[in-house]
Amino acid sequence: MTDQKIIQENGIVVKTVPMGTDCRKITLDSPEAFAEARPGQFVTLAIAGMDTPLLRRPFSIHSISGIKEGRCLVDILFKVVGIFTKNLSEIKNQGRVNILGPLGHGFTWPKKSRTEKSGPVVIIGGGIGVAPLLFLAQSLRQQRPVHENSRVFIGGRTTSDILCADDFTRLGYKVIISTDDGTRGEKGMITTPFHARLSDSRPETIYACGPMPMLKAVFETAAEHKVPCQVSVETVMACGLGVCLGCAVKTSSDDIKFRHVCKDGPVFDASELWMAS
Ligand SMILES: Cc1cc2nc3c(=O)[nH]c(=O)nc-3n(C[C@H](O)[C@H](O)[C@H](O)COP(=O)(O)OP(=O)(O)OC[C@H]3O[C@@H](n4cnc5c(N)ncnc54)[C@H](O)[C@@H]3O)c2cc1C
Ligand code: FES
The missing domain is CATH 3.40.50.80 (Nucleotide-binding domain of ferredoxin-NADP reductase (FNR) module)
Structure with a gap:
């Protein structure tokens, strides 16, 4: 996605939902530009104000669950496996998570009009x-x-x-x-x-x-x-x-x-x- 703008900003946590035993879905109120993301693209995250771990962590965009007034809701589904994901799972609503993306190349599919029959x-x-x-x-x-x-x-x-x-x-x-x-x-x-x-x-x-x-x-x-x-x-x-x-x-x-x-x-x-x- 060569002409796609990469954004880095603090997103605001608006919801965290437990999924299974060790997974969470976190929803970040983020700049509207993330709505341009393609499925399969990813973002890197850092918890604002936290230096550990030093490196940002990559996560796929799980869905874009809302777009309103210049903002969009980016959902991330993650499994708690180490220090960053543990910290992310504990962050409260209104906490800030620095989000950078959309990054990489996503999935592709043939362009077809709505009237054209498509295969499974x-x-x-x-x-x-x-x-x-x-x-x-x-x-x-x-x-x-x-x-x-x-x-x-x-x-x-x-x-x-x-x-x-x-x-x-x-x-x-x-x-x-x-x-x-x-x-x-x-x-x-x-x-x-x-x-x-x-x-x-x-x-x-x-x-x-x-x-x-x-x-x-x-x-x-x-x-x-x-x-x-x-x-x-x-x-x-x-x-x-x-x-x-x-x-x-x-x-x-x-x-x-x-x-x-x-x-x-x-x-x-x-x-x-x-x-x-
Ligand atoms: C493009 C991309 C998209 C990703 N999307 C998601 C996602 O949507 N949801 C999700 O839960 N995770 C995703 N991951 C994996 C996620 O980035 C790691 O789980 C996360 O970085 C772990 O950070 P941590 O500090 O919690 O764990 P760490 O302490 O860094 O690592 C804990 C353990 O997990 C292993 N590990 C770390 N990263 C990976 C990795 N990428 N692959 C395999 N093992 C790893 C480490 O070797 C270590 O054993 C994605 C990774 C990539 C590269
Ligand atoms: S993670 Fe540095 S080049 Fe891909």
């Missing part, structure tokens, strides 16, 4: 990997009605890892769930029902976010069925702006061996990455 899509998320996928599903739904064969697959270790299933259902998607322990949906990894049912759906595109082994398995199924597959990739990030080169991922090409998640991604065509080599 498949969206697959593992654990906190659903974070960018709701915004994607909302944006696709805004462009055109949800195709009857579109599917959303959500996997997790146990029931409390299954996030946002009702949100996808409300948008009109058929949702398939699996948990490793069988406490919700089918028992086992989500890639199993995804693999088994892909031919019923015959999607135009597969969109995925989750752990690397899941993304690799999704890509292999997509390649087998010759369906384009876009994956949102996470790496540890320092600058988030293409300067430190710390977020390199291996590609499938011998010419350009590495791409950088913050600048070239986080969304890639899976066939460009190491999983295709």
Whole structure:
């Protein structure tokens, strides 16, 4: 998104909702420019007035839940895993969180008019990997009605890892769930029902976010069925702006061996990455 303006400002926390056992959805009252963000793009956050940790942390935009009078509400869905996410989970309403973005390249889809018939899509998320996928599903739904064969697959270790299933259902998607322990949906990894049912759906595109082994398995199924597959990739990030080169991922090409998640991604065509080599 070369002509997109990057904004840095203090957002105001207007709501925090617990999700599952260790996740939260935080809503930040932010400048309206964030409404231009594409699904799959991310922001980096720092808690205003707090020096620890030193580095900002990257988070996908989970959704834009309101736009009014030059402001917009940016939702971030996050899992508490360390110092920053713990601090973020404890911040009270009206607390200030410095937000910088939108950053990176998001998901893409073919431009079609509302009257043009569009094909089904498949969206697959593992654990906190659903974070960018709701915004994607909302944006696709805004462009055109949800195709009857579109599917959303959500996997997790146990029931409390299954996030946002009702949100996808409300948008009109058929949702398939699996948990490793069988406490919700089918028992086992989500890639199993995804693999088994892909031919019923015959999607135009597969969109995925989750752990690397899941993304690799999704890509292999997509390649087998010759369906384009876009994956949102996470790496540890320092600058988030293409300067430190710390977020390199291996590609499938011998010419350009590495791409950088913050600048070239986080969304890639899976066939460009190491999983295709
Ligand atoms: C483009 C992008 C989008 C992201 N979107 C989201 C999101 O929407 N929701 C969300 O909960 N998280 C997201 N993450 C991951 C998030 O940035 C990290 O969980 C966060 O930085 C952890 O900070 P911390 O200080 O709480 O934990 P730390 O103390 O920094 O780390 C705790 C543990 O998590 C590991 N870790 C940290 N960052 C990552 C990472 N990127 N990938 C894998 N392991 C990591 C560390 O190695 C360590 O073991 C995203 C990461 C990227 C790169
Ligand atoms: S995080 Fe610094 S270049 Fe990507």
